[in-house]
Amino acid sequence: xxxxxxxxxxxxxxxxxxxxxxxAPKILSLLDDPNxxxxxxxxxxxxxPGLTANxxxxxxxxxxxxxxxxxxxxxxxxxxxxxxxxxxxxxxxxNAVMDKPIPGYDLPPGELWxxxxxxxxxxxxxxxxxGLEVDDEIFTAALLHxxxxxxxxxxxxxxxxxxxSAAEKGAPFQIAEREILGTDHxxxxxxxxxxxxxxxxxxxxxxxxxxxxxxxNPGTLIDIVHVANVLCLMLGIGAGIEGLHYQPSSTVxxxxxxxxxxxxxxxxxxxxxxxxxxSVFV
Amino acid sequence: xxxxxxVGDMKVGKKGDILVTHALGSCLGLMVxxxxxxxxxxxxxxxxxxxxxxxxxxxxxxxxxxxxxxILFKELYKLGGEKKRMKVxxxxxxxxxxxxxxxxxxxxxxxxxxxxxxxxKVLLEADDVGGTLSRTVHFIIKTGQTLIKNxxxxxxx
Numbered sequence: 498x499x500x501x502x503x504x505x506x507x508x509x510x511x512x513x514x515x516x517x518x519x520x521a522p523k524i525l526s527l528l529d530d531p532n533x534x535x536x537x538x539x540x541x542x543x544x545x546p547g548l549t550a551n552x553x554x555x556x557x558x559x560x561x562x563x564x565x566x567x568x569x570x571x572x573x574x575x576x577x578x579x580x581x582x583x584x585x586x587x588x589x590x591x592n593a594v595m596d597k598p599i600p601g602y603d604l605p606p607g608e609l610w611x612x613x614x615x616x617x618x619x620x621x622x623x624x625x626x627x628g629l630e631v632d633d634e635i636f637t638a639a640l641l642h643x644x645x646x647x648x649x650x651x652x653x654x655x656x657x658x659x660x661x662s663a664a665e666k667g668a669p670f671q672i673a674e675r676e677i678l679g680t681d682h683x684x685x686x687x688x689x690x691x692x693x694x695x696x697x698x699x700x701x702x703x704x705x706x707x708x709x710x711x712x713x714n715p716g717t718l719i720d721i722v723h724v725a726n727v728l729c730l731m732l733g734i735g736a737g738i739e740g741l742h743y744q745p746s747s748t749v750x751x752x753x754x755x756x757x758x759x760x761x762x763x764x765x766x767x768x769x770x771x772x773x774x775x776s777v778f779v
Numbered sequence: 780x781x782x783x784x785x786v787g788d789m790k791v792g793k794k795g796d797i798l799v800t801h802a803l804g805s806c807l808g809l810m811v812x813x814x815x816x817x818x819x820x821x822x823x824x825x826x827x828x829x830x831x832x833x834x835x836x837x838x839x840x841x842x843x844x845x846x847x848x849x850i851l852f853k854e855l856y857k858l859g860g861e862k863k864r865m866k867v868x869x870x871x872x873x874x875x876x877x878x879x880x881x882x883x884x885x886x887x888x889x890x891x892x893x894x895x896x897x898x899x900k901v902l903l904e905a906d907d908v909g910g911t912l913s914r915t916v917h918f919i920i921k922t923g924q925t926l927i928k929n930x931x932x933x934x935x936x
Contacts, residue, residue, distance in 0.1 A: 733806055745875050763833055
């Protein structure tokens with residue numbers, strides 16, 4: 498099969514992947530609506546009690562630091578505010594599709610979720626350490642960055658030897674994927690989010706997480722997800738078959754002005770939160 | 780018994796035990812073995828120096844190379860291990876591609892390990908460090924064998 502045929506096959510697979518949940522796009526559309534209310538969120542979530550239970554579990558985890566446990570979505574909105582609740586809802590939706598093993602990348606069940614959560618808390622930690630204002634989009638963008646692996650896994654598995662040998666010749670793993678399959682997991686992740694009508698800033702952070710220098714609109718969201726991802730792989734969280742075979746961008750580290758000490762400081766905090774959050778649903 | 784050594788953790792064992800650690804990226808995996816006493820231990824340390832976060836180091840000394848390595852040796856002495864017989868092997872300490880200093884945590888982990896061993900006159904018998912691999916290590920205490928795995932590939936250290 499030619500590279501172009503493989504690419505077409507992978508893209509057609511995007512449309513067969515069930516959406517992360519019917520709830521996610523509805524919740525996202527509320528974000529843009531100035532008149533949206535706590536009642537509307539509750540209305541949407543009422544259709545899915547399992548999801549609601551998990552949302553409350555995550556809301557009550559130590560990471561979000563609420564002084565008292567909440568028992569309803571409405572209470573959660575009051576205490577956390579809109580935007581923070583939405584990131585919890587999306588995280589809960591994402592968890593449901595990430596608990597499977599990912600072939601090709603050699604990730605055991607649950608490891609992609611653990612990695613995704615780790616990148617989210619690392620990204621927020623980096624922003625704090627660098628004195629940047631932590632916006633709520635960063636958590637979700639980081640959480641979704643590897644979504645493309647869900648689609649790409651089976652194709653990577655089929656061509657693993659060819660991809661590995663391209664990588665061993667010196668290409669970063671996503672370039673090796675492109676060389677053999679005509680696309681890579683970051684591009685497919687971006688396409689998935691576009692399909693599900695996510696905001697363009699998030700799509701770009703996912704699309705360029707390995708190639709931030711190629712982004713048309715470079716920005717902090719892309720830069721932070723890029724660095725946080727490399728750091729989590731270094732710590733072995735979600736490091737699959739490709740290990741650390743990616744190239745961090747020196748343009749990004751210069752732009753962020755990040756120092757080795759700051760990266761180590763964030764690393765020392767990552768593990769506890771990643772373990773805490775990733776075990777919420779177990 | 781098979782024991783898993785998590786990131787930022789340490790385990791010791793006697794013959795019959797197998798110590799396993801998964802996905803060593805830039806972290807240091809250190810295996811220490813006394814063949815006469817048939818005791819061994821494994822450390823999975825994340826960062827080189829505890830001074831970066833003394834509070835974390837107090838709560839969990841195994842997170843750092845400088846605080847984790849001495850405790851590993853001390854725990855083995857308690858089980859009857861002797862320093863002069865110890866065989867020491869290291870794995871991990873990888874880095875992403877490129878030459879950015881910022882991401883060289885793996886190299887810094889290795890440098891701090893070498894310094895500690897040198898100061899204490901302990902030799903490093905073998906190592907499999909650096910590069911972009913994610914390594915899983917099986918340490919079989921009965922034989923002292925250290926097996927490294929990456930995907931379907933496996934080799935002995």
